[in-house]
Amino acid sequence: MRIRAQVGMVMNLDKCIGCHTCSVTCKQVWTNRPGAEYMWFNDVETKPGVGYPKRWEDQEQWRGGWELDRKGKLRLKAGGRVKKLLSIFSNPDLPRIDDYYEPWTYDYAKLITAPLSEHDPVARAHSQLTGKVMDEIHWGPNWDDNLAGAPERIHQDPLTDGIQEQVRATYEQAFMFYLPRICEHCLNPSCVASCPSGAMYKREEDGIVLVDQAKCRGWRFCVSGCPYKKVYFNHLTGKAEKCTLCYPRIENGMPTICSETCVGRIRYIGLVLYDADRVEAAASTPDEHDLLDAQRDVFLDPEDPAVRRQAASDGIPDDWIEAARRSPVYALAHRYRVALPLHPEYRTLPMVWYVPPLSPIVNSLETDGYEADPDHVFPAIEAMRIPVDYLANLLAAGDGEVIRDVLRRLAAMRGHMRKREVLGEHDEAIAAAVGMSIEDVEDMYRLLAIAKYEDRYVIPKAHTELAGRLMEQQGTCGLDFAGGPGNCGAIGYDSQVDVEGFMLANEEPVELDIVQMLGEQRRRDAERGRVDGSA
């Protein structure tokens, strides 16, 4: 057993209102640059919908992620190492920019420089790839937002394959929900495995998957190897870029910018301890329906003293182990079992999980005069406006029973709380019906419904004293540590610490003071809020 810590995320789809604030703040922080215009490290898709890039979930077309070979051994779906090297001059599985969209801007200056005329001046769209005027824009970010164009397009969504009769685009029968997506920071990342240069890596300390901008040679296999299509190719720099999980913020104990600015407060960030030695075996689970449990088994219970001891001896700091005990991600994914991984069948063991949406069914029941009582809700889950089969294709490798189980738990939570708060009744039967204790149901309610800032984000700071030690070493010999080989006077005083970072070539180390200050401010605010009771 080799224990590692992973920063994971859970998104509660019940509460996502599709406002795209996460996408916009992410874009302004990370991809507001030439060559990155088309990149959305965070995007919000309307489901059912074509997705971004179009039909990204169709792995028969894009060949991302892993599969099992005839002997049951894990291999990249796009082919092995030799095949990759032989097709390096033209990646057969690479999406084109048109599968995302052609980025454009407007000649805004026209609006104020146009001469006086009878009609209002118009800012025309200019392609950011060619600079030419685009007379007509055919596709763009969230082009099919809120089921726009659904009658023609809805069945281009790969998840509707085989369940077309359940997924209707007519107004009365339509259903939809939002799916915010970032990089999954997988335990078994196929992008890392696909990178021939070895430029992509997973950080040992927190599991964040990054691209080393100095090592990337632009071979593009990470882009096609990621089944979620969350690695992008910057066509100006010729390098791959991806969601960084806002690591400068995470290292300071702050949530990612998409989470911080989430209006619906749907996001949770916390640590999960896992056994790195069991990752490959879990990803090789023969039956796709067993992958969810296999991944849950890779997670380790931080309440188990043996796990804590082993974690400490594997070098995980004490405050991180404590944070893992309070992790909302572990609670939702493992303890309450209401969060599910996105497309577990890709075998990447993704670490951004989702609580499937229950609200539409409750809404439709309540308009019919029912209360959200499990007696009404459980049978109705079968008749939900969001077909269980559709959610199962998204979050459970097609296993509808998994989805029903989660929805029953969520319904039971609502039923229990309603009886307690509205009727003043104490009914143990509801929680028992879904195999949960009342304490667990009420804890889950606090986490999902009250959703306090400090409960949603339990992020221990990175141990920067290690970096501090490096700073002390600046200009000295790196071999002079205890037990080290000792003096190497040959190295001069100009020796410098090689600080890793985003866009690191020849850049100065990232100055984190501002981030740190903001973090303090945020914490003070939170504390004041707790005292005032107004948070």
Place this chain on the structure above:
Amino acid sequence: MNSGEILLWMILPYVAVTTFAVGHWWRYRNDQFAWTSRSTQLLDGSVLGWASPAFHYGALAAIGGHVIGVCIPPSVTSGVGITEGFYRWFAGIAGGLAGLVTLVGFVGLVYRRATSDRVRRSTTRLDYVTYLLLTVLILLGVAMTLFHTLATSSPHEYRETIGVWWRSLFYFDPNVAAAQGAPLIYQLHAIIAWAFWGFFPFSRLVHAWSIPLQYLGRPYILYRRRYAAAPTKSR
């Protein structure tokens, strides 16, 4: 020997090799961020699908042919029993084929770059120089193979002329007379090739050194520590 000849046949090769070596050293240390193939496949994949593999595989084969052609003296090949006639036809047909495949791929790539707005706009000035040099070198090379090795009754034995001069460079005793015994087209190809090598480290051609063979032997999932043990690399 006049000064022009000394410049072309003695000084240029060494200047080019020095630029080549120092240029790579400098670029690798200072410009890792721009060390990339700078692929445009994302922008337009229509022609690239066949043209890029044709160009690259053809070029790799052609490079192999050059190594055999100018590095191995005829005495060695005849020593192991390869006759003059066999060598000529082998070099002509294999080399001609490699050159032809390279040329077809290259024409495809140039056509794509010229006709696709997106790709043309992403082309830098250095790219234009690269393309110009490659155009000249490939055309000359294919023409040499075609007219002086294959479709001729008196094939030119470049291994006795250009090859001798090339090898003499390594002994720091350039045999200029041998080079001047070659037809003009060979001389042009050789001189322009030196310019090409001198230019190489500053172009995006450097991605050629990054063929990721290490991928064959490494574990699939790579981990890194945020703070690696005692990095003392000086810049």
